[in-house]
Amino acid sequence: MTDSIATSAATVPSQESKHRSANTSGWLLASPLALVLAVFLVAPIVMIIAVSFWGATEWTIYPAFQFDNYEFLLSSDVTYRVFVNTLKYAAITWVFTLLIGFTVAYFLAFHVRSLTWQIALFLLCTIPFWTSNIIRMISWIPFLGRNGLANSALLSWGVIDEPLEWLLFSDFSVILAFVHLYTLFMVVPIFNTMMRIDKSLIEAAADAGASGWQTLWHVIVPLTKPGIMIGTIFVIALVMGDFITVRFMSGSQSANVGRMIQNDISLLQYPSAAATAVVLLCTVLLMIGILLRFVDIRKEL
Amino acid sequence: MTTISKVRYSRRSVLKSGAAAVAASALPAPMVWGQETKDITLRQFGTGVSNLNEVAAKVKEDLGFTLEMTALDSDSVTQRAATQPDSFDIADIEYWICKKVWPTGNLQAMDTSKIANYDKIVGIFRNGKLTPESVIAQGTAPHSVGFTTGVDGTSFVDEESGWMTLIPTIYNADTLGIRPDLIGRPISNWSELLNPEFKGKASILDISSIGIMDMAMVVESMGEYTYPDKGNMTKEEIDMTLGIFTEAKQNGQFRAFWKTFDESVNLMASGEVVIQSMWSPAITAVRSQGIPCVYQPLEEGYRSWGGGIGLSASLSGMELDAAYDYINWYLSGWVGGFLMRQGYYSAVPETSKNFMSEDEWGFWFEGKPAVGDITNPFGQVMEKAGAVRDGGSFYDRMGAVACWNAVMDENQYMVRKWNEFVAA
Known part of the structure; x- marks a missing residue:
């Protein structure tokens, strides 16, 4: 930009003012967004980072620049266990949401022929979102409980002799709730990219003698990558940052990073919570950075 | 002498102040009755257990001033009492929180000679002993953080010094x-x-x-x-x-x-x-x-807990008098009965007795079998006739x-x- 201004200014001096005003209006156009991001994104993060170096007593926090919070965090094996657990939840949830999300999107995009039905079925997918996240999650509890619907149904069918304990308050129930809550975040972007795949490419693949699976694997999946990647970022960011699902569905028995932060906050240990949040943020950014290595979303979109 | 409109305007307030005057002359305690009382607002915060809107409504009815209630979880209560002394007039806190908060100097000691029912407060909160033979339990026993040296005292004393840190309001035994x-x-x-x-x-x-x-x-x-x-x-x-x-x-x-x-x-x-x-x-x-x-x-045995109300250090003048009226009213029985009918205990059980039926008193306090159905203050049936309270x-x-x-x-x-x- 500056280069072009410099060269144009040298060659055609009369155009200088025109360029300058274009430049100014560019800045002006970008400033509302920049301002919003600065106030609501950059400033809070800067504040969190600053507080993460502060000190805390039992009921106050005081400004300082010390590494105590990080030292404690990084030297405790609980931190590593909790981070591994969080990553485990994210990975397993990702696999399931991807499989289900891809299948649903594929069905909607390629099997449902009429646009009306596609829209109708797509809206059907969003109906659960009319109720709150928490309600959808908590409604699993009576269903999966020891005397819940699932167990009494299985008992009456004679499939099991005694109630399955692992249905509720276990990693199973946590991941089930995650998959239930977040699959739509996978369906939407994948469906979106699939709808934009040129149908003639699939016909071409069929004409060239590709089987259904070959078409799927060599044509559709590569072309759907940007959607998969966006869905992946959604799901991973949501699962990594969650605390309430893990608390309710594990009966407070499992921990993830979000719960660690929540515990610190409730005990007024804001600096330690901030330090944990910074480490979590770095982890998630790193993961997204790696993901973006595989697909250049900007180019693909 | 008066125009019609003025009569219409003032009829209610005349009735109201008349009632207040009757109440004032009927009550022997030094009350700060008057028009000004109605403008007083006391801000109370604490845990949800005793921060009940019914209490605020009854205060308005009985004492005339406004009590604003804020319910928080115990961590937030501790933080607020310790760090924001000007954000409240009355702190409704547990005794272990008092141990943390009192040294900050944000609360002021209360003169027990101004507490009408002080002598009737159960021993747990005075010398630590329920009965003369009782052994004092471990942990933060209420009496150990219940008294201080004087109005500005910052340390706790073991004996009944005449200056209380918290006025006990509610307590129970958990199991x-x-x-x-x-x-x-x-x-x-x-x-x-x-x-x-x-x-x-x-x-x-x-x-x-x-x-x-x-x-x-x-x-x-x-x-x-x-x-x-x-x-x-x-x-x-x-x-x-x-x-x-x-x-x-x-x-x-x-x-x-x-x-x-x-x-x-x-x-x-x-x-x-x-x-x-x-x-x-x-x-x-x-x-x-x-x-x-x-x-x-x-x-x-049980793991027990107790709560009380403390006064903000910045409270003075008429507000302070109103706060003492509130404390005296608190111990005079209505709140005690209200809490006891939910299964808690009042610091002055004998005044609460006047606000409970004989059957309720027998069931909740004396551990006797209920004669009829026992209902809570909200009218729900809690126990059927014949039931006995767990633990007696x-x-x-x-x-x-x-x-x-x-x-x-x-x-x-x-x-x-x-x-x-x-x-x-």
């Missing part, structure tokens, strides 16, 4: 809740919480300061260790206590942990859990669903307190270890 129908045998010790018989069917509360005390009761009951003071553990004792529970957790002893009242009710009512730490009103909530649930008295009378229950909720010197260490326990 384990059980489902007798699912257990089918008598339970009489805290150690049953870790009995492998209840593997996957036990629960404990995930609030570190209270949970650690329940754990200590269990560890002692198991015969693993006898604490010199459960309310003030050393680092080694904390490690040992949480070690035992971590092992139990990894063996699948616990079905879940709970953090809120509702969670504890749901765990018990759904049968997910058959034995767990619980609070008295939660037991009632389970029972009101028609599900048998017992607040089981145990041989080792006031003296049976409060006389068997083994420890009080406490704040330890090693609190921060304990909290970190607690987080490890949850993550284990």
Whole structure:
């Protein structure tokens, strides 16, 4: 930009003012967004980072620049266990949401022929979102409980002799709730990219003698990558940052990073919570950075 | 003399001030009755237990001034009392919180000579003894942080100095809740919480300061260790206590942990859990669903807690007088009856008696079988005729307190270890 201004200014001096005003209006156009991001994104993060170096007593926090919070965090094996657990939840949830999300999107995009039905079925997918996240999650509890619907149904069918304990308050129930809550975040972007795949490419693949699976694997999946990647970022960011699902569905028995932060906050240990949040943020950014290595979303979109 | 419109305008206020004058002359205590009283607003904050809107409404009716209530969780209460002295006039806090907050100088001591019913306050809050023969329990016993040297005193004194830090308002004795129908045998010790018989069917509360005390009761009951003071553990004792529970957790002893009242009710009512730490009103909530649930008295005794109201250091003049009126009113019986009919205890039981029916008094305080149905202040039936309160009378229950909720010197260490326990 500056280069072009410099060269144009040298060659055609009369155009200088025109360029300058274009430049100014560019800045002006970008400033509302920049301002919003600065106030609501950059400033809070800067504040969190600053507080993460502060000190805390039992009921106050005081400004300082010390590494105590990080030292404690990084030297405790609980931190590593909790981070591994969080990553485990994210990975397993990702696999399931991807499989289900891809299948649903594929069905909607390629099997449902009429646009009306596609829209109708797509809206059907969003109906659960009319109720709150928490309600959808908590409604699993009576269903999966020891005397819940699932167990009494299985008992009456004679499939099991005694109630399955692992249905509720276990990693199973946590991941089930995650998959239930977040699959739509996978369906939407994948469906979106699939709808934009040129149908003639699939016909071409069929004409060239590709089987259904070959078409799927060599044509559709590569072309759907940007959607998969966006869905992946959604799901991973949501699962990594969650605390309430893990608390309710594990009966407070499992921990993830979000719960660690929540515990610190409730005990007024804001600096330690901030330090944990910074480490979590770095982890998630790193993961997204790696993901973006595989697909250049900007180019693909 | 007056125009019609003016008569219409003032009729209500004449009636009102007339009623106030009658009330003022009928009450012997030095009251600050007058038009100004109506403009006074006292801001009270505290935990949800006693921060009830019914109390604020009754204050308006009886005393004329406005009481603003804010309910917070106990961590926020502690923080606010310690750091924002100008944000409240009256702090409704627990005694262990007082131990943390009093040294900050944000509360002022109260002159007991201005408290009409001071002599009738139960002994627990005065010399620590319920009856002359009682042994003082471990932990932060209310009387140990209940008195200070003078109006500006910053340290606690053991004897009744005439200057109180908190005026006691509400207290109770907590124990384990059980489902007798699912257990089918008598339970009489805290150690049953870790009995492998209840593997996957036990629960404990995930609030570190209270949970650690329940754990200590269990560890002692198991015969693993006898604490010199459960309310003030050393680092080694904390490690040992949480070690035992971590092992139990990894063996699948616990079905879940709970953090809120509702969670504890749901765990018990759904049968997910058959034995767990619980609070008295939660037991009632389970029972009101028609599900048998017992607040089981145990041989080792109860873990008890107590709350009181303290005055902000910045309170003075008419507001301070109003606050004393409020305290005197609080101890004069109506609130006590209101709380006792929910299963808590009042600091001055004998005044509360006047606000309870004979049957209610017999059931809640004396441990007698209910003659008719027992309802709570909101009209819900809590117990059917013939029922007896779990644990019996006031003296049976409060006389068997083994420890009080406490704040330890090693609190921060304990909290970190607690987080490890949850993550284990």
